[in-house]
Amino acid sequence: MTVHLFGGVWSPSCANFALRRTIEYNASEFHPKVLQTVKTNFYVDDCLKSVPSADEAVYLVHQLKELLLRGGFRLNKWIFNCTEVIYSLLEEEWTKGLKCLNMNFDNLPCERALGMLWNVELDQFQFNIQVEPKPMTRRGLLSIVSFVYDLLGYTGPYVLRAKMLFQQLCRLNYGWDDTIPPEIAEQWGRWLKDIHLMRFVCGAGLVQETLASDTIYGQCILETLVK
Template sequence: MLKSQYNYDFNERVTEEKGLSREDLKFMKIMEKSATMEDGHYCLKLPFKKDNIKMPNNFSIVKQRLRSLQRKLLNNEQLHKEYKNFMDEMISNGYAEQIPSQQLSCENGKKWYIPHHAVYHPRKRSIRIVFDCGASFQGTSLNKQLLQGPNLTSTLLGVLLRFRQDPVAFMGDIKAMFYQVKVAKEDRDFLRFLWWPDGDLSKDIIEFRMTVHLFGAVSSPSCASFALRKTAEDNKTEFLDKVCETLKENFYVDDCLKSVASTSDAVDLVKDLSALCQRGGFTLTKWVSNNRTLLQSISEEQRAKDLKELNLDRDKLPVERALGLQWCVETDTFNFKMDIPQKSCTRRVM
């Protein structure tokens, strides 16, 4: 009971390795067996629960949802513009591709269409296109057929504590992490979606498919974390242990938070960490640090948005978000933003 209580309260101090479930073991087996390199990125199969998966044809229901989306886009010019820009960028980056006409028809049960919609992000004041992998048809969905996989992410508490260990702290972000992990070609038809050519709503709908793991698929977080850890494992002979350990222990999904003892150590680590991530097709960007010398060693385009046009010799360093917390970079402290609405002191409001 005492050990259980310590594990609960101090899970970074007293740990006992938990065995993987049968489903998690199957997920890891699929990942390890299917992992290959394609154009500098890891390529992994979709981790289906069943080996010979067959899906019903949900084309009609997804087309119906697209018609509903079309009405919204026709009534909102700004939404249409942002939606089109997102799709254009995804296609131009190779994250999605138009399906060649000769491949439109495939083996029965070996394709699935995913509806999509826009979600407005109030803090960033931008939209994100969400692919609804949980959308059901005839009692099933893509997410119901996929293994979620084990949680390969370091604990939030552990990452934050290690971030506060040493005086020189820095933070980075992997650009579009999920989209840097490719899907095996034989599984891409399970990631089909409908869209208009060049976003022109007056033209006929055409079929596209994702070439990468989707933000919205239940398996994607574990697939991306597996690829990131495999990057460290596959390149450990060419990089220092501390660089590989940072990749394994100081990332919370796509956010890197690390602290070191000296400026020179920080400059070297940022350089090596970026090089290591590139080996797996991951690009580290949006760098922030409480050390101005380190920031000056990082190119302007690789710094966080609020630091790009900053005069590092005289301007104050901004407040940045660090895993949901307000990090005042100038004073190197965590702050809390309190917004108490002015309301009458009734019992209901209290």
């Protein structure tokens, strides 16, 4: 079998298997950083990678292209937050949003990355969540909370507030379609009002915090970017 259906539940695992086989067959000819990028920075057909300099990015991009082409993978739709790296590739290899820009005057676009918005110009992950009205019930609350897709967990502290409200409703034995009590409805309304404030920045440097209580427990590592 040489072709897999797009969207098949088995397709991601087959793609990852083929990526790793490509690494194994060509490991002796490429730098370990290139091999490690394929192992740890690909999520199905997306590759997200941050490096300290434009020169290192240019080297990595061309090495990745050469390596994965040997496995039948032609990498394209590239985008970077550095024009020097962008111009190191042919225009036909750029993502569609770059081709219509004037690089001297226009800001770099926002792109989808792992289900989130990446503001390329500012180098930020952002969340633009448009919530449709739902009934004030357990079912409605869960529907909206589940709508916040965040693979990397950046919205965790914010979404946690809504999950705690859902937990209260479960403890009070409210049914899926029972109207929630006024005190929880008020807190839910405040949560919805603040949903547009979610905006997160990713960078280097780590600050670690640990939280534990009767209600929740967890650990958070905050990332800061120093330029």
